[in-house]
Amino acid sequence: MSAIRVGAVQYLNARPLVHGLEAQKDLFSFTFDVPAKCASLLHERSVDLGLIPTIEYLRKPHYRLVPDIGVVSHGPVESVALFATRPIQAIRSIAVDTSSRTAATLLRILCAEWFDIEPNFHTMAPDLESMLKRCDAALLIGDAALFTEHKTVAD
Numbered sequence: 001m002s003a004i005r006v007g008a009v010q011y012l013n014a015r016p017l018v019h020g021l022e023a024q025k026d027l028f029s030f031t032f033d034v035p036a037k038c039a040s041l042l043h044e045r046s047v048d049l050g051l052i053p054t055i056e057y058l059r060k061p062h063y064r065l066v067p068d069i070g071v072v073s074h075g076p077v078e079s080v081a082l083f084a085t086r087p088i089q090a091i092r093s094i095a096v097d098t099s100s101r102t103a104a105t106l107l108r109i110l111c112a113e114w115f116d117i118e119p120n121f122h123t124m125a126p127d128l129e130s131m132l133k134r135c136d137a138a139l140l141i142g143d144a145a146l147f148t149e150h151k152t153v154a155d
Contacts, residue, residue, distance in 0.1 A: 095131035
């Protein structure tokens, strides 16, 4: 029997989900990547199981959930961050991390429904300096958000 191919998120906050399983090389074969790539691998059937963005489950009705597992929070997190060079009401463009699908979708909803703004969205590699050179704000997720120094101005 061949090992189950698993697409796992490479970020620190997802590592507990696979800790211990990595040593079971006869049972599991892991490919570590960003969430968006894990979704692509599952869609392409390059993996049998995938830790994928929540939004992808909603987009693919034939996908099945493994219950009680995921990267979740009951409060604020630092692994999703919006960095801005101006007040939210003045934002006209937002760079979105290529790794993101769920956070990017939620940000679009927040902009329209909560902030009442209609910025242009640009998908870019997760490099804050480059993102903010091109856009008024930047969305980072995962380790890029966790390990980028920033100050919180609003929750």
